[in-house]
Amino acid sequence: MMVLARFALLAALALSLALACGPGRGYGRRKHPKKLTPLAYKQFIPNVAEKTLGASGRYEGKITRNSERFKELIPNYNPDIIFKDEENTGADRLMTQRCKDKLNSLAISVMNQWPGVKLRVTEGWDEDGHHFEESLHYEGRAVDITTSDRDKSKYGTLSRLAVEAGFDWVYYESKAHIHCSVKAENSVAAKSGGCFPGESLVRLRDGRMKTVMELEHGDEVLAADDTGALIYSEFLMFTDQEPETRRVFYVIETRAPAQRILLTAAHLLFVLGNGTDGGNGGKSILGMSAKFASEVRPGQKVLVVDEDKGQLTPLEVVRIYTEERHGSYAPITSHGTIVVDQVLASCYAVVQNHRLAHWAFAPVRLAHRISSLLFPKTSQTSNSTGIHWYSRVLHQIGTWILDKNSLHPLGMPLHNS
Numbered sequence: 001m002m003v004l005a006r007f008a009l010l011a012a013l014a015l016s017l018a019l020a021c022g023p024g025r026g027y028g029r030r031k032h033p034k035k036l037t038p039l040a041y042k043q044f045i046p047n048v049a050e051k052t053l054g055a056s057g058r059y060e061g062k063i064t065r066n067s068e069r070f071k072e073l074i075p076n077y078n079p080d081i082i083f084k085d086e087e088n089t090g091a092d093r094l095m096t097q098r099c100k101d102k103l104n105s106l107a108i109s110v111m112n113q114w115p116g117v118k119l120r121v122t123e124g125w126d127e128d129g130h131h132f133e134e135s136l137h138y139e140g141r142a143v144d145i146t147t148s149d150r151d152k153s154k155y156g157t158l159s160r161l162a163v164e165a166g167f168d169w170v171y172y173e174s175k176a177h178i179h180c181s182v183k184a185e186n187s188v189a190a191k192s193g194g195c196f197p198g199e200s201l202v203r204l205r206d207g208r209m210k211t212v213m214e215l216e217h218g219d220e221v222l223a224a225d226d227t228g229a230l231i232y233s234e235f236l237m238f239t240d241q242e243p244e245t246r247r248v249f250y251v252i253e254t255r256a257p258a259q260r261i262l263l264t265a266a267h268l269l270f271v272l273g274n275g276t277d278g279g280n281g282g283k284s285i286l287g288m289s290a291k292f293a294s295e296v297r298p299g300q301k302v303l304v305v306d307e308d309k310g311q312l313t314p315l316e317v318v319r320i321y322t323e324e325r326h327g328s329y330a331p332i333t334s335h336g337t338i339v340v341d342q343v344l345a346s347c348y349a350v351v352q353n354h355r356l357a358h359w360a361f362a363p364v365r366l367a368h369r370i371s372s373l374l375f376p377k378t379s380q381t382s383n384s385t386g387i388h389w390y391s392r393v394l395h396q397i398g399t400w401i402l403d404k405n406s407l408h409p410l411g412m413p414l415h416n417s
Helices: 002-019 068-072 097-113 152-165 354-360 362-374 389-401
Strands: 081-083 119-123 142-147 169-171 178-181 201-203 209-211 220-224 230-254 260-263 267-272 283-285 288-292 301-306 311-333 337-340 343-349
Touching: 081 097, 097 119, 097 142, 097 152, 097 178, 142 152, 152 169, 152 178, 201 220, 201 337, 220 311, 230 301, 230 337, 230 362, 260 267, 260 343, 267 354, 288 343, 311 337, 311 343, 343 354, 354 362
Parallel strands: 081 119
Antiparallel strands: 119 142, 142 178, 169 178, 201 209, 220 230, 220 337, 230 260, 230 311, 267 288, 267 301, 267 343, 283 288, 301 311, 301 343, 337 343
């Protein structure tokens, strides 16, 4: 999709303008600062052990300069952060991408909270064995922080700011510093943004069933319009495709006639019942709200294809559990919806607003139409793996201007993966 590059700047500007009047950073009337509750000394959030799934996850092994995993570490040269670097090797600047993103976000919060004060990192990646066994410092997933003025009266609030910045575990560890850590880049928890397993089935216009991983340019798949009418919508691209990865998927099963759909935690699903009316996603299809898969509960209803009537019908969810599968794919269609394994889902994730996400991908649809006119015989879908660059751009903008509560806590990019 070569034409898509020409619309990147336009898309970024359009999204920022469209969301500016919403929650979070943006233009227009300023929100009153959120009241922060400082952490108490020795308190940690979340209230579970650091190396558990509910926090930063298990230790995956020490990274050295000679190890293959050293390429996972990225230097942080943010001028708004002071790195102590007492070893004078630059080690404290090395960290995973997730850790870097959260640290940079925290740096902004610190300057906003205390003008003239900067974030200070006293310990980052440890290559010299200064920490306890299996410390996440050895993987570049942990940092110890203070403020540049070393005012200990600020550390409780600094801890809270770190929580708000999205660190997966924050510990007011000592009177001298705060300890923060993040999930591993390749962990199941950190990479469960919003995809389907590769073997999930979609229906083509000619009636054939096809796996999600086999989708290609020109395919028209069963989807739905805003009224809930079944239609066939053109497959445009994958915003994420990772055939070799293993991820945990939520399995959502309905009552008889039983259907089930597998999708990752941050993927949006159209749901009705048990307090789902309205919500952050607003009304989307047939009065249903778009909800994260991880927030769907038994007793709520999802939209399932009724073969006899040729239409969508709400069926009650009776069981929810998780399964690990090989491969994950995030297809996007021109209508922003897709029927997967007979259940209707949104093509979007991470931001709990289907309409907003669909609007944000308007430049993709426009670029696709132009490319189809200019190069009708050229395949426009990408065979590259990983998250599409356009999704990463949207995610970055979203973290700047959207309220944190609008984003899934896993914090993955705004995309339909």
